[in-house]
Amino acid sequence: MQAFFRLRREAATAVRTGDASLARTKITEALALMPTHPGVLLSAARLTARQDPAAAVELLHRYASLGLILDITTDEALSPLAQRLDFAPVAERLAANRKPIGQLAPIASLGGAPLAESVAYDPKRKRLLISQVHGRKILAIGADGTASDFIPTADDLWSVFGIVAEPKSRTLWALTSAADQARDLAPTAKGSNALLRIDLDTGEIMARYGAPFDGAKRQLGDLTVATDGTVYASNSLGGEIWRLRPGGQDLDLLVRSDEIGSAQGLAVSPDGSALMVADYPSGLHRIDLTTAEVTPVALPTDLSLTGADGVLRDGQTLIVVQNGVTPQRVLRLSISRDGRRVTRGEVIAANLPDLDEPTGGVMHGRHFIFVARSQWSDFGPNGQPREGLSPAKVMSLRIAP
Template identity: 30%
Template sequence: MFSSAMSALLVLLLASVVPACAAGSGADTSTVPVRHPVEIAYDQAVAAAASADWEACLDATRRALALAPGQPALQRRHAEALAQLGRSDEAMQDLRALVGWGVEVKLADFELLAPLHGHADWPQLLAAVEAALAPQGTPGLSFTMPVADLVPEGICHDPVDDVFYVSSVARRKILRVARDGTASDFIASGAHGYLAGLGVAVDAQRRRLWAVSTAQADDGLFDAATVATSAVHVFDLDTGSLLWRHVTAQRDSLGFNDVCVLPDGGGAVAVSDRGQVLRFGPDGGAPVALTAPGAMPGANGLCVGPRGDCLYVSAYLLGIMRVDLGDGVISAAAVPGADFTTSGVDGLYLLPDGTGLIAVQNFLGLDRVARFRLRADGLVDDCRVLTARQEMFVDPTTGALAADGFHFIADSYVSPFYGREDKAVLTGFGRTRVMRIGLE
């Protein structure tokens, strides 16, 4: 999800106040400033640019890109430093790569790129920006939700019963949806203390459904005693009964976002506003911190790697990161110098054969489903866009892998819902379409 829990991150990589907690320990409710190394390097680049120290700016952005390959704002800053140093051909090379990533960027508006305006290839570069934003691929319709104004955010597929489970932000429920779009409530609105519905994940082997939900001030759905809480629910898939739940304390102000099932039957939960991943055991109880707070800015979609020994996690603005499930060590998933971006990933999934990741990206005009190839060493070395920027797309969020392809929420209306001025308005968000795209 990209909503209020994420909106503070739009001004790239700002410092935040997060709870102190070491990886592998229980969650600590104290608060201390925690800054990611990329945040620090970015701020150094900005400071160097302000004093026209372009060599220092170049060095800082280079260091930041080594930690977050393919990060669009860092790539642009790197090009600006090169342009100011008179290295126009290198700057143009950076910008061609940036444009090729498919992000929406108005290059002509950045004053520090002015030295490039006289470059012979500048007009072609501006034309390439527009061309890169054209629709790609042709997804088919899986089904249309039979109920309007759900503002669905999460979706998963149960291969045993061949049905989908869809979470609703606005109606605070989970729906069970058949292939033909016929739907019924898996849980009713607000049942078991379910909040605004976000990530869901099926454990087909153990017949469980994991679900995370959260209460934010701009939901307009919750009273003062509930705002700033989140919950994990685990249900029996076959009976619909609640097996266990964990609700956070309001003082901790944790914004749970997404969830995936771990090899041991537990679950990993992304906490966006704390830049952290928590780990729950199969039978509940208090979580432990898999990563320290602030280590995963904007933590969002996540999935287990092909060998079961790591997680791939979307640090929303930085890109996809790898987290070792044993020691919590974090590293960039993309190869150094990647000519694609893994930023802006909402839903993230491992292909059944373990050869790649499927991602829904919804930042900086990407609005696409992409397939990222995994090398034998687990690094991402290639990106192929399956579909992008279709007319019906309004905040595509998450998806579900099935035997016939990837099914994804095309028009969630999450941003308009969270951004509405009158919080009493709960209509006007349409009947969401779930689209399907092949994996080849």
């Protein structure tokens, strides 16, 4: 992926310096490396539209085949293509891509500015646990809908990101990081990250495993737990995967890869041999847990996983929340036995009013319960909430067997 990122940068530089020919060359080379990248497809179409309109229309056809939407009438470079006869099928496909898919059932609405991130389920007490990035706490929602603090805001609890419950051991694993969006965060906490082991019955923090202060940009955001008890955590500000082995006293680094720009959700493969990790700018990767080799997962020609965030294994498939494309959506992926390619991608939720920066969730029976509206879009570049933000929402999506 390093070559891909480099070519995109070189194309952007060529555009700024007015070298359209070089920009087209570089973006075409980038597209050859990632043929289903939405942003690169659109960039290539814009750079090609005037010189070769038919080729630009074909690029837009490839974009539309990914199930994405686009209004080219507001795009100065692309809008002239709307008058072409060969654009009519593309327009039809783009319109069809706006059709609502799936149905969400409401679970919880969180007022104020919690900035919800992840959901776990405690079957013993029949309650959901919801982590908060701005609110800096973990909320419990009982079976009767009653909300209470499972872990209240505290000085040593920063933004709470990924959470995973282990009901048998009565453990809740949680990642806490000193994010810019955290409310009332002490300046001395900047750069802090930790994995917490929490008593699922009492909410007491039983152990804290910190990430090193070594100058690297780091925000531990997503985690998963393997069947052997190993906890894996991803760094959303880079290509790191950290690990806590059973009985371990410290986090150790499994992978630091330049092939991954922003590690997000992750899940252990069914056979336990690999991690499947979403990279926000480039899609899905497979990490061999024996060799730590990082390999991009091959995709069908009609699927893009750019902007993938939450990842959850459901038997032999993956549930993926993709909030970095339009429309934002939830996918179900079938993966080859060796974990090296997606054999089928199915959109199971899209174009629904309550899908707004969706993030992570948990399977409860055959329902995916997840943060459908997180409030990330309601926070400004200064990390603080804008006025008049709507509630965060947790929703349920039925997953077919």
